[in-house]
Amino acid sequence: MALRTVNSSQSAYACFCFTPLFFQQYIPDPDIQNGCEAVKCKLNMKCVLPLFRCASWRERRVDRCEISINIPNSRVIFQFHCRHGITKTYNLGYQECEALQAVFPAHLCPNVLMAQSKLLGDIVVHFPVSQEEVTLSMSSFKVTFKTFCEEENNCIKGMNTELMLYPDEFDYFQVGEDSAVTFCLKELRGLLSFAESYSLPVSSQFGVAGQPISFTVKDMALEAHVVLSTLTDPNHESPSRPAPGDDCPVNIPKTSTAEISTCEGPMETEVCVADGEQVASSQGSEVFNPALHMRKMIQLHAPGEIPSLVPESALTTPVTPATFKIRSLLFGAVYSDGGNDKTVDLPSLACASDTEEDGGTEEDLGNNPLSSTLAVRFRLVFDLSLQMTSFEVRSSKAEEPRNRCGLQVPARNRKLKQPSILPAGNSRQSSD
Amino acid sequence: MKFRAKIIDVGCLNHFTRVVNTVSRLTKACVLRLTCDHLYFVLSGRVATGGVSMWCELSQVNFFDEFQLEGVSADANEIFLEVAPENLSRALKTAQNAKSVKIKLTKKNCPCLTLAAELPSLSSVSRVVTHDIPVDVIPRRLWHDFREPQMPDFDVSIYLPPLKTMKSVVDRMKNLSNYLVLEANLNGEMNLKIETELVSVTTHFKELGNPPWGDDGSQSSSPTHRDPDLMAEARVDIKKLQQFLTGQQVNPSRAMCNIVHRRILHLIFLHEDVSLQYFIPAVM
Numbered sequence: 001m002a003l004r005t006v007n008s009s010q011s012a013y014a015c016f017c018f019t020p021l022f023f024q025q026y027i028p029d030p031d032i033q034n035g036c037e038a039v040k041c042k043l044n045m046k047c048v049l050p051l052f053r054c055a056s057w058r059e060r061r062v063d064r065c066e067i068s069i070n071i072p073n074s075r076v077i078f079q080f081h082c083r084h085g086i087t088k089t090y091n092l093g094y095q096e097c098e099a100l101q102a103v104f105p106a107h108l109c110p111n112v113l114m115a116q117s118k119l120l121g122d123i124v125v126h127f128p129v130s131q132e133e134v135t136l137s138m139s140s141f142k143v144t145f146k147t148f149c150e151e152e153n154n155c156i157k158g159m160n161t162e163l164m165l166y167p168d169e170f171d172y173f174q175v176g177e178d179s180a181v182t183f184c185l186k187e188l189r190g191l192l193s194f195a196e197s198y199s200l201p202v203s204s205q206f207g208v209a210g211q212p213i214s215f216t217v218k219d220m221a222l223e224a225h226v227v228l229s230t231l232t233d234p235n236h237e238s239p240s241r242p243a244p245g246d247d248c249p250v251n252i253p254k255t256s257t258a259e260i261s262t263c264e265g266p267m268e269t270e271v272c273v274a275d276g277e278q279v280a281s282s283q284g285s286e287v288f289n290p291a292l293h294m295r296k297m298i299q300l301h302a303p304g305e306i307p308s309l310v311p312e313s314a315l316t317t318p319v320t321p322a323t324f325k326i327r328s329l330l331f332g333a334v335y336s337d338g339g340n341d342k343t344v345d346l347p348s349l350a351c352a353s354d355t356e357e358d359g360g361t362e363e364d365l366g367n368n369p370l371s372s373t374l375a376v377r378f379r380l381v382f383d384l385s386l387q388m389t390s391f392e393v394r395s396s397k398a399e400e401p402r403n404r405c406g407l408q409v410p411a412r413n414r415k416l417k418q419p420s421i422l423p424a425g426n427s428r429q430s431s432d
Numbered sequence: 433m434k435f436r437a438k439i440i441d442v443g444c445l446n447h448f449t450r451v452v453n454t455v456s457r458l459t460k461a462c463v464l465r466l467t468c469d470h471l472y473f474v475l476s477g478r479v480a481t482g483g484v485s486m487w488c489e490l491s492q493v494n495f496f497d498e499f500q501l502e503g504v505s506a507d508a509n510e511i512f513l514e515v516a517p518e519n520l521s522r523a524l525k526t527a528q529n530a531k532s533v534k535i536k537l538t539k540k541n542c543p544c545l546t547l548a549a550e551l552p553s554l555s556s557v558s559r560v561v562t563h564d565i566p567v568d569v570i571p572r573r574l575w576h577d578f579r580e581p582q583m584p585d586f587d588v589s590i591y592l593p594p595l596k597t598m599k600s601v602v603d604r605m606k607n608l609s610n611y612l613v614l615e616a617n618l619n620g621e622m623n624l625k626i627e628t629e630l631v632s633v634t635t636h637f638k639e640l641g642n643p644p645w646g647d648d649g650s651q652s653s654s655p656t657h658r659d660p661d662l663m664a665e666a667r668v669d670i671k672k673l674q675q676f677l678t679g680q681q682v683n684p685s686r687a688m689c690n691i692v693h694r695r696i697l698h699l700i701f702l703h704e705d706v707s708l709q710y711f712i713p714a715v716m
Binding site: 119125126128158159160161162163164165166168169 | 566
């Protein structure tokens with residue numbers, strides 16, 4: 001199961017992949033194993049978060065949480081079995097959507113850092129919570145975290161903090177290229193507190209300024225990635241040769257908060273992006289031009305080859321049709337009709353949860369009794385501080401071409417499982 | 433102008449941090465006056481702050497292991513800086529377990545107080561955190577604004593009741609009224625009163641004791657001439673009093689207040705190496 005989201009200015013992406021090991025029981029639809037597509041849907045964050053933030057969690061009254069998907073009614077059902085025999089059931093309507101996956105060739109990044117979550121926690125504590133951007137500089141001798149201030153004037157008002165660390169403080173230190181990347185710290189805090197609660201090490205891959213930076217937390221049962229855009233260095237940035245199939249760049253007006261509008265200008269307008277248009281988003285970071293980054297990422301693999309754009313590609317926020325294509329550049333490249341070869345070439349940041357295991361997932365997979373862990377972990381997942389408007393619930397394999405299929409009760413355990421998958425009284429089978 | 437100081441002792445660092453925290457809760461901006469022997473956090477009474485003024489004096493020798501100062505000139509060997517104590521407080525907050533903390537006056541894009549804390553780390557070399565706090569240097573011609581306040585000609589001086597008790601009383605009174613009357617006499621009695629259309633509440637404290645100012649104090653009327661039962665009162669904005677009481681992080685060894693009848697409430701908190709004075713003007 002994968003939860004993915006991206007923020008409104010598309011400068012931050014997060015993905016949490018849970019293998020079936022994470023759950024006490026994991027029962028995917030048998031149709032999915034037979035080659036149909038996985039369920040991909042999106043839910044409104046504002047609807048889901050309160051479910052996991054209510055008093056019952058704090059007081060640990062919840063024993064079990066069941067999540068199931070009812071495709072005929074387009075509902076994701078969260079059922080909480082609480083103490084004293086209380087069961088709370090929430091039916092949330094979802095919207096179908098495309099897969100959202102950031103393409104990030106992590107293994108190509110020149111600089112890699114791995115550290116215990118506690119170390120990173122100790123680092124970020126020095127920066128005020130309101131501090132948005134931070135610059136991470138890396139050289140062979142040291143690593144520096146510094147407050148980032150955009151203009152000279154702002155520096156005068158605020159406090160500047162700088163923290164220097166030496167390579168031997170990290171579990172893994174690889175510097176391919178001396179660089180200084182600036183990213184939004186706020187968005188990282190969520191992942192760091194998640195990692196700290198699990199005492200997992202955090203690894204980070206990045207390149208030079210302008211290239212995204214990724215943070216990864218991995219465990220047997222789950223894998224979490226956060227990819228953040230970084231500010232481009234206006235001195236070094238030069239617009240790359242426009243690749244075929246690209247559309248106009250994203251020009252984000254300074255005053256917009258959630259919407260991203262596009263302009264139908266020529267490729268050369270990307271130069272003005274590097275001048276520092278501000279996004280008045282939660283980050284206040286410079287506009288992340290998905291098109292520019294995407295081209296770079298793709299050009300690392302297959303110069304000039306961009307998968308054809310699917311007009312109905314991923315939409316995360318309701319926008320005008322003109323913005324379709326831009327988003328799909330970043331997030332749809334992995335996913336394209338008939339482009340399976342290309343999707344294999346482009347390593348996905350987050351792979352589908354059950355590509356790691358064999359088929360035949362009808363039985364109970366959870367060998368570990370994780371009864372309350374699921375509950376607790378879910379709550380922590382949703383504590384990410386990204387400004388998200390939607391997230392996706394994907395139940396199985398991702399690379400198959402789209403096809404609607406019903407959520408069927410696994411044949412073998414029909415009697416046992418029916419209540420958990422379908423709401424009471426509903427014994428519908430496939431919806432096609 | 434040069435200033436460098438270093439704190440090595442953890443206890444001193446914690447104490448200094450608590451003082452700075454207290455100051456930061458009282459005001460958003462204040463003046464830091466540095467002399468060879470003392471540090472002062474000064475807030476001079478202005479309309480903007482509602483007329484409250486604050487004077488916090490620290491003896492540097494009790495906090496710093498190293499202290500070097502070169503003032504504006506030889507005859508005025510002092511430095512006056514306008515600083516936001518909250519920044520200082522934030523910088524000190526994360527340095528509580530540091531091996532050493534160095535503070536110095538630097539010039540980056542603007543004059544700054546740079547705080548460098550050496551933190552313990554896993555590797556052989558300590559981690560260094562540097563905070564640059566922007567400050568404004570105050571020119572000499574404005575120094576007279578920030579002189580030490582004179583002890584007012586008070587009518588009554590009395591020790592305060594236990595801070596915790598007083599704070600909880602004031603907190604509850606704050607919900608009922610915007611103004612509080614504090615009155616006290618030389619018999620060690622103090623009353624906190626509020627009065628509104630609907631309700632009036634008075635809390636009585638007895639046997640508090642009166643500080644023996646005697647010849648040191650600059651009071652014009654000696655205690656013997658004043659009727660010990662006669663109350664001197666000051667009606668103050670309750671929020672200001674509450675702000676002062678809430679912000680206290682250092683438990684004073686002596687807490688007292690001087691009242692100039694219907695003019696000023698002067699609160700004094702004394703600690704071994706820190707003294708804090710707070711003036712709240714009376715309102716009608």
